[in-house]
Amino acid sequence: MSVINRMLKDLDQRQQTARTQTYTPAAVAPQPIHWIWIIVTVLFSAAVIIGGLNLWWIYADKEQHDQEPVQVTEVPPVTTGDTAKVVQQEPTLEQPQTEVIEQPESPAKSPVKNQAIVDVSALQPVAEAKPNLATEKLSNNANATASADATELTATDKPTTESKPAPSAKVVKKQPQNTGTLEVTRVQLSPDELAANNLEKARAAFDKGNRTEGQTLLEKALVVKPDHVEVRGELAAYWYGRGMTTRALTLLQQGLDMRPQQAEWQLLFARILERIGRVEQAYTALLNISSDAPEAPELMKLRAAAATQLGYFNEAAADYTVLASQFGEGRWWLAAAVAHEDGDNLEAAVRCYQQALQSRDLGSDAREYVEQRLVILEGY
Numbered sequence: 001m002s003v004i005n006r007m008l009k010d011l012d013q014r015q016q017t018a019r020t021q022t023y024t025p026a027a028v029a030p031q032p033i034h035w036i037w038i039i040v041t042v043l044f045s046a047a048v049i050i051g052g053l054n055l056w057w058i059y060a061d062k063e064q065h066d067q068e069p070v071q072v073t074e075v076p077p078v079t080t081g082d083t084a085k086v087v088q089q090e091p092t093l094e095q096p097q098t099e100v101i102e103q104p105e106s107p108a109k110s111p112v113k114n115q116a117i118v119d120v121s122a123l124q125p126v127a128e129a130k131p132n133l134a135t136e137k138l139s140n141n142a143n144a145t146a147s148a149d150a151t152e153l154t155a156t157d158k159p160t161t162e163s164k165p166a167p168s169a170k171v172v173k174k175q176p177q178n179t180g181t182l183e184v185t186r187v188q189l190s191p192d193e194l195a196a197n198n199l200e201k202a203r204a205a206f207d208k209g210n211r212t213e214g215q216t217l218l219e220k221a222l223v224v225k226p227d228h229v230e231v232r233g234e235l236a237a238y239w240y241g242r243g244m245t246t247r248a249l250t251l252l253q254q255g256l257d258m259r260p261q262q263a264e265w266q267l268l269f270a271r272i273l274e275r276i277g278r279v280e281q282a283y284t285a286l287l288n289i290s291s292d293a294p295e296a297p298e299l300m301k302l303r304a305a306a307a308t309q310l311g312y313f314n315e316a317a318a319d320y321t322v323l324a325s326q327f328g329e330g331r332w333w334l335a336a337a338v339a340h341e342d343g344d345n346l347e348a349a350v351r352c353y354q355q356a357l358q359s360r361d362l363g364s365d366a367r368e369y370v371e372q373r374l375v376i377l378e379g380y
Contacts, residue, residue, distance in 0.1 A: 195225035199234070206238075214238070226258070233264050240272055248272060256285070263293035270302050279306050297323060304335070313343030321352070330359025334366060337373070350377050 189197070198221035205214035218235040221228060232255045240248040252269040255262060266285060273282035283306035289299045304319035317339030324332035337352030353370050356362055362370070 191225045192228070195221040195228045195231055197221075198224070199228075199231050202234075211238075227255070229262060229264055233268055236268060245272065245276060261288055261290045261293075263290055263295035263299060267295050267298055267302065270299070270306070274302065274306065279309050282306050283310055283312070297326070304339075308339065308342075313339045314345065317343060317345070317348070317352075324352075324355065328359070330356045330362030330366065333359060334362070334370060337370075341373070341377075346377055350374065353377070 198217045202214040202217035202221070205211075205217060215235070215238060218231055218238070221231045222235060225231065232251060236248040236251045239245075239251065249269065249272060252265050252272075255265045256269065259265070266289070270282040270285050273279070273285065283303060286299055286303040286306065289296060289303065293299075300319045300323055304316040304323075307313070307316040307319070317336050320332050320336035320339055323329075324336055333352050333356035337349045337356060340346070340349035340352060353374050356370050357367065357374075
């Protein structure tokens, strides 16, 4: 039992020793260093170093500027044989100090003011030197400069005849340039001019085969000038040719409501009505005809033909008689005679037949027919 106890104690001791060697309490165990803290530390150190370098550079630059001495030397005026006037320029930090000495005007010489520029910075005065020595040096230099300037003035003051004449400069007269100006003037066209312009464009479009464009231009012209005769007539004819008869008649009727005796509209309106079989409306549209219009003969022919179809023989005979009297053609006398005969006005028919025989333009067949009708009517 003692051996077993010792073995057990020995095992317990070994286990405890192993635990003490392998286990470290959390309170004293070392913690791993995180990489973020390393980066932050490095960046902070770099910022501190850079800031310190900037501060050092600023203070060093400021001290350098403060240590630069500004040397200002006052030079007393220099007296020579002639009194000289010394003009001092204020010294600057970057440019050297210069003095301008002006010579007085001499009555015997030309009024030329010569100036001598003395570089004071070349003297390089020492701050610790005695003022008497600096003044002496400056006086000697000024005297030398003044004498040299006087010599130069004597050498340059020669008669103008000996000097070469300056080359004459050519004077070129610049002619004023014609600058073109664009002037925009708004011209307001009248309704007649706008309508005529659109009508011309529409005709050109129809000649090229652009029917849609031509129709659009005619409609625009009609909006601008509703009572334009050619525009309304050509648009109505276009619509009639395209099979839009009702639209064409409506367009012409609207024009006749504004101008009842407009001959071109009357003629086109009556022809369309006659071709579609509406003879009575055509005759009614031609009741009022202007005898002074160039279209008056065509209107009378159309009205007389419509009156004949409607049985208005006396009215037809009257129109034919007017046409025969106006043009002197035998066919119109023959048409008037037939109309009078159909209207039972035999006496007037015989007179018209006789007038037709006297016309030289009447054909042989028409003459034979007239002679037959006169033979028949002589018995009545």
